[in-house]
Amino acid sequence: AGAMWGAxxxxxxPPAALRRGLAKAAxxxxxxxxxxxxxxxxxxxxxxxxxxxxxxVFVWGFCYxxxxxxxxxxxxxxxxxxxxxxxxxxxxxxxxxxxxxxxxGYGFTLLSSNTTDITKVWxxxxxxxxxxxxxxxxxxxxxxxxxxxxxxxxxLPLEKPQQxxxxxxxxxxxxxLILTDSEGVFTMGNNAYxxxxxxVVEDETYSESHLIHQxxxxxxxxxxVVCGQDHSLFRTKKGAVYACGWGADGQTGxxxxxxxxxxxxxxxxxAGVNIIQVSSYGDCCLAVSDExxxxxxxxxxxxxxxxxxxxxxxxVPRHLPFKIGKIKExxxxxxxxxxxxxxxNVFVWGYGILGKGPNLIETAVPEMIPPxxxxxxxFNPDIRVAHVRCGLGHFAAxxxxxxxxxxxxxxxxxxxxxxxxxxxFPWRVTVPGEVVDVACGVDHMVSMVKSF
Amino acid sequence: LNAAPGRAPRQRVRFLPAPDGGGATGLVxxxxxxxxxxxxxRGPRLRRLKIGAGHRLDVKASGVFVLGLGHGNKLLxxxxxxxxxxxxxxxxxxxxxTDDFSDTGKLVEKTTFDHITREKLERIVAVIQGANHKxxxxxxxxxxxxxxxxELAVKGLIRPMGKSPPIITAxxxxxxxxxxxxxxxxxxxxxxxxxxxxxxxxxxxxxSSAVCTQVRRIRDGVFTLDDALLRTxxxxxxxxxxxxxxxxxxxxxxxKTL
Numbered sequence: 063a064g065a066m067w068g069a070x071x072x073x074x075x076p077p078a079a080l081r082r083g084l085a086k087a088a089x090x091x092x093x094x095x096x097x098x099x100x101x102x103x104x105x106x107x108x109x110x111x112x113x114x115x116x117x118x119v120f121v122w123g124f125c126y127x128x129x130x131x132x133x134x135x136x137x138x139x140x141x142x143x144x145x146x147x148x149x150x151x152x153x154x155x156x157x158x159x160x161x162x163x164x165x166x167g168y169g170f171t172l173l174s175s176n177t178t179d180i181t182k183v184w185x186x187x188x189x190x191x192x193x194x195x196x197x198x199x200x201x202x203x204x205x206x207x208x209x210x211x212x213x214x215x216x217x218l219p220l221e222k223p224q225q226x227x228x229x230x231x232x233x234x235x236x237x238x239l240i241l242t243d244s245e246g247v248f249t250m251g252n253n254a255y256x257x258x259x260x261x262v263v264e265d266e267t268y269s270e271s272h273l274i275h276q277x278x279x280x281x282x283x284x285x286x287v288v289c290g291q292d293h294s295l296f297r298t299k300k301g302a303v304y305a306c307g308w309g310a311d312g313q314t315g316x317x318x319x320x321x322x323x324x325x326x327x328x329x330x331x332x333a334g335v336n337i338i339q340v341s342s343y344g345d346c347c348l349a350v351s352d353e354x355x356x357x358x359x360x361x362x363x364x365x366x367x368x369x370x371x372x373x374x375x376x377x378v379p380r381h382l383p384f385k386i387g388k389i390k391e392x393x394x395x396x397x398x399x400x401x402x403x404x405x406x407n408v409f410v411w412g413y414g415i416l417g418k419g420p421n422l423i424e425t426a427v428p429e430m431i432p433p434x435x436x437x438x439x440x441f442n443p444d445i446r447v448a449h450v451r452c453g454l455g456h457f458a459a460x461x462x463x464x465x466x467x468x469x470x471x472x473x474x475x476x477x478x479x480x481x482x483x484x485x486x487f488p489w490r491v492t493v494p495g496e497v498v499d500v501a502c503g504v505d506h507m508v509s510m511v512k513s514f
Numbered sequence: 515l516n517a518a519p520g521r522a523p524r525q526r527v528r529f530l531p532a533p534d535g536g537g538a539t540g541l542v543x544x545x546x547x548x549x550x551x552x553x554x555x556r557g558p559r560l561r562r563l564k565i566g567a568g569h570r571l572d573v574k575a576s577g578v579f580v581l582g583l584g585h586g587n588k589l590l591x592x593x594x595x596x597x598x599x600x601x602x603x604x605x606x607x608x609x610x611x612t613d614d615f616s617d618t619g620k621l622v623e624k625t626t627f628d629h630i631t632r633e634k635l636e637r638i639v640a641v642i643q644g645a646n647h648k649x650x651x652x653x654x655x656x657x658x659x660x661x662x663x664x665e666l667a668v669k670g671l672i673r674p675m676g677k678s679p680p681i682i683t684a685x686x687x688x689x690x691x692x693x694x695x696x697x698x699x700x701x702x703x704x705x706x707x708x709x710x711x712x713x714x715x716x717x718x719x720x721x722s723s724a725v726c727t728q729v730r731r732i733r734d735g736v737f738t739l740d741d742a743l744l745r746t747x748x749x750x751x752x753x754x755x756x757x758x759x760x761x762x763x764x765x766x767x768x769x770k771t772l
Contacts, residue, residue: 099621103623103624104624105609105624105625105626106624106626108721108722109722111629418664419660419663419664420660420661420664421661434669434670435667437643437644441684442643442684463640464640465640487658487664489648489651492645492648496637514638514641514719514720
């Protein structure tokens with residue numbers, strides 16, 4: 063700059079104070095400069111040491127019934143969007159409370175939280191038989207909603223609403239059961255066969271009904287409730303099983319084929335046995351004892367109980383003499399059954415897509431599904447299946463690493479794999495988190511997931 | 515190689531005039547070496563060697579690098595079509611994020627990492643394995659509805675036999691000492707930059723950031739670190755021994771797959 067000023071003769075040069083020196087050359091920074099710049103850079107903290115993992119709910123499957131709980135799938139909020147018929151992959155459902163138990167029925171869903179707040183249970187989906195209680199319509203205060211599109215609270219007639227906790231919910235075809243810790247079992251929905259545990263009233267209209275029945279008379283506290291298609295099973299702390307509802311396939315297990323409208327204790331091979339888990343979804347039922355034996359009763363048209371009897375209806379619980387090891391958990395579907403043993407092996411039997419390729423359609427004797435299909439390998443030898451669940455035509459298995467595997471008939475996208483084809487062997491469902499529990503329905507599924 | 519004794523020159527029977535009896539028409543059959551085989555005429559036996567490279571290895575990475583000599587080039591193509599997995603040890607460092615995912619790049623962000631535990635890392639690693647296992651089954655182009663697909667899936671033999679995006683078949687955490695960690699990754703059709711990107715994504719998933727400090731290939735199909743020649747062993751004898759040792763293994767592997 064000094065040279066430039068010197069060249070312009072006759073022009074007054076600026077005073078020395080204002081003269082700028084030549085700017086430094088901008089060459090590559092030396093290693094020392096880079097290191098100093100790095101150390102001076104600010105450190106961001108995204109999450110602290112005490113960060114908790116969040117609990118989330120993911121849903122997928124058939125949307126039109128509203129069972130997924132996302133109203134924009136059925137009635138889009140923007141005019142140009144079309145209603146979504148099927149959600150093929152897991153979609154997050156935003157809930158205010160942490161959901162501890164979920165159950166999928168035939169076109170509806172119940173979510174419950176074990177909080178002491180007033181609202182403990184939410185329901186969505188079909189409500190034509192008041193299986194979600196009375197949902198007052200906002201347009202006409204006297205009428206109720208037939209389809210509930212988003213999780214709506216179900217008001218329960220509790221004596222101590224701020225102390226009682228809801229432990230578990232269960233849904234059948236058109237009725238639902240809610241289990242509380244100190245106030246017994248609440249039932250709502252269709253009672254045409256006595257499945258709600260109260261006397262059948264002729265020509266009763268179940269839609270827009272306010273009636274929620276409470277059941278308290280059992281030998282001890284009820285610890286598990288299970289809904290079959292049109293019957294209900296209750297398991298008490300002492301290990302006894304009670305049943306009520308439709309019995310034409312013997313699914314009530316009471317020794318007759320009539321309907322029962324009062325929960326009655328089951329006898330047969332489970333009399334005196336301490337039952338630790340009961341399961342049912344269609345018309346067949348399975349019970350697991352504390353010693354690892356499995357008992358079955360109900361429909362056997364699909365060879366579910368063919369290992370003990372040739373009859374197609376079994377109305378008394380029978381012990382199933384399988385030599386597969388001590389059984390930890392069992393689940394019943396519409397036509398197939400699945401059990402999990404103590405070693406972590408999964409066995410299936412019955413009819414339908416059982417999970418061993420397209421060639422295995424039906425079997426009366428349990429067949430094991432190879433653990434390598436659940437991710438077990440020499441590289442990961444400690445992967446085990448922790449839980450098994452059953453929908454009407456499909457199965458689900460949860461591993462101890464929090465992965466969800468599904469297989470079976472892909473009815474309206476209920477598997478959640480992203481494809482519409484049936485799945486003949488266990489296939490992973492990609493869920494962004496660790497799957498803690500899953501509930502299977504006819505054409506949709508709900509999963510409770512812990513975020514990473 | 516050229517200094518080694520070569521083939522003996524060919525001999526030819528020629529009818530040469532008899533050494534004794536000048537002028538007489540006596541021809542004697544004698545074996546004479548062919549002039550064309552003389553080393554001064556022929557020149558050195560090998561002037562060039564055809565060397566082909568196997569799977570690529572980055573400048574910043576290290577490890578086993580397979581080369582093929584002569585006929586080995588054709589074997590290299592066959593080995594490529596076998597689609598065998600490669601094993602890498604990948605070292606990472608938490609707390610930094612750079613633009614090219616390695617520790618020599620330009621710094622983008624610094625984050626805290628004291629909330630990371632080995633259990634959280636293993637959880638993320640399990641998810642990566644699960645998602646890639648699904649990708650493995652999907653890219654193998656087998657119809658999932660056949661009994662054959664079921665049987666291959668049970669044995670774990672389903673793998674893509676054609677072009678596919680990079681797939682990781684197994685990951686394991688070898689060492690974990692904050693801020694450093696080391697993973698062993700088995701993969702197919704990958705590049706080393708992809709592995710560095712995976713390290714970066716693991717950092718993001720753990721709500722922090724990570725850079726890759728080391729990528730080392732310890733196995734490439736049938737060739738492991740024990741077969742690899744060090745810089746000091748790049749001489750003719752070791753190369754010949756190495757080729758001889760792995761010939762049988764390569765042959766059995768090719769026969770098994772193709």
